[in-house]
Amino acid sequence: MQGVVGADWVFTSAEDLEPYRDPYSLRWGDADEYLASGAVAPDSAEQVAAIVKIANKYKIPLYPISTGKNFTYGGAAPTFTGSVVVDLKRMNRILKVDDKRNFALVEPGVAYFDLYRHIQEHQLKVWIDCPDPGWGSLIGNALDHGVGYTSTAFRDHFGSHCGMEVVTPTGEIMRTGMGALPGADSWQDYRYGVGPFVDGLFGQGNFGIVTKMGFWLFPQPEGWLTGTISVPNYADFEALVEEVNYLEDSQLMTGQTNYSSPLNTPGADLAALMANGWPGDAAIEAYAKQRGGPAWRARLQFYGPEKSVRANWEYALERIRRRIPGATASNEEYLAVPLTPEQERTHHQVNFGIPNMQIYNSIARRESDGPDGTPDGHVDFFFVVPRTAAAVHRAQQAVYEARKATGFPTQITPFGGPLFWHQRTFIVGGPTVPNYRDNPDKNRKSRELFEAYIKYAAAEGFGEYRTNPAMQDLLVGEFSFGDHALLRYQERLKDGVDPNGIIAPGRYGVWPKHLRESLGKGTARAKGAGKGADKGKEKGK
């Protein structure tokens, strides 16, 4: 491999491989921590193809990373110990940004910060959509089904991609969609090309190494407006969600909605409500009445010309007031785009496609940290929940029960709001699961909690949209319809296109044939095996 990339770009020493460990691993220092045996850093798709061919010859497992910043979802570490990490950070070229057709074409090493700076320096009239941490790769984040914070069409990063270049597991360079048609200038305009659409295989997959990817960009809007609607009763949440669904699905409001409840603020009365387990509806309503004030809030966001966003906001208010007596509006704010530097500084920057790192404040040291100190990191648990009040309440209760069963402070109440990143689905999160680099016992407890999250959620029909490598087999095993028909289909595809099983073995539960046979119970099918469903049966007894 040194002959392909040069001696400087092959890493084998313990010192050089240390940053290829996942600092947020729930298995840090344990015998089953996923560790790389080496790393190689190519500079081109041709070099990637050459590496893949060598790996096939010697049956070396490879694990591609883009910028390696996918923390809580594995970072730069592989999903199978002994893999050689293919570190694509050096492939950091911004190949094209078009602010007339509104797209970008980039390599895997391009971070959100890089593309944002490029757009600013060239005064292009497009926005990017970025996740919370701005240092990640557009390609890596999209391939892990990452999400952002601007307008509906762009928040789903895989959903807003258009066209890929992929090095196949046998070392061919392939382009998808219109990129397969020589001479076509529509690679980033029309994503399907003709015939079966294979791009989905590369999201959370191990069917190739993506070396270029196109993304649709948000034409810089003229303005942004936000306003908050509050409703008086706990039971009003159902109607509020339905009305916001209408506004979103009609594309009258394309910004991200933030749901919250003022009833969720800590206090002795809330502690009393939760003291004897998950409360019934009557107790919840009584608590809400006792507290007084609104029960739920929805902060709406609109992008577009001032006249349009003001009209849509007024219509949203009128519509919700018609359905929910006592609904009120507050905190209306309109900003013209581009924002002033002061407006940029004081607002939630990702809502304006401005990458930043403020989310890391969530794992910064806190003065309120107890004697155990601040964890070294955390792992996220976010699962897909239908957009209804009843589903949100069931989801909150599943998290509550999982924490209770594993001896963690429950924290959860019936007043948690869902997150809204994707189009047409809520995400509900469990309190983050801490990890420690000096305390294996605490990591073991964290793994128990995470496994309970997955099982208790699955028992209610909920599943995560992405997960940490330590949990991928378990999660995928819960998607067991038809005796794991989906996974078995993916395994047959894997065996066909990657006969030596060298690309990212085990990623999202898809193991190549020789490792399925040798690992036996380690596979997702055996490991998950519908434990969530069993959990449900136990509850029914």
Add this chain to the structure above:
Amino acid sequence: VSNKTIRVAALVAAVGALAPALSRAADAAQLERGKAAFTYWCATCHGAGTFENGRTLAGTTSLGVKYKGTNISPVLEERTDLLPDYVKAVIRNGIKGMPTFRKTEISASDADAIGAYIARNFRN
């Protein structure tokens, strides 16, 4: 004493006089490189200032808690107690919530430059 000897002696003296100046120039170049690399890789968490809801950046927040009640600044560029080797060790090994940085991100020479830049105001 031959003319040749004088010329050699003069040359040696000139080089000797030039060496500190060259060294300072090299230092300045390294500090400039270190500042640029710090701005790109580190300042997004370790910079100064307040943002949404009056919050500081994450690294600055964390160090503010760690050094509360001391005269140690939470802003890395203002530190006077850090040596290059410590800075480089943190870059490669991470610390608390701060993850590691690979050589494909921060090269060995950029890590040296960042270390030199942060240590530029070091006082015993």
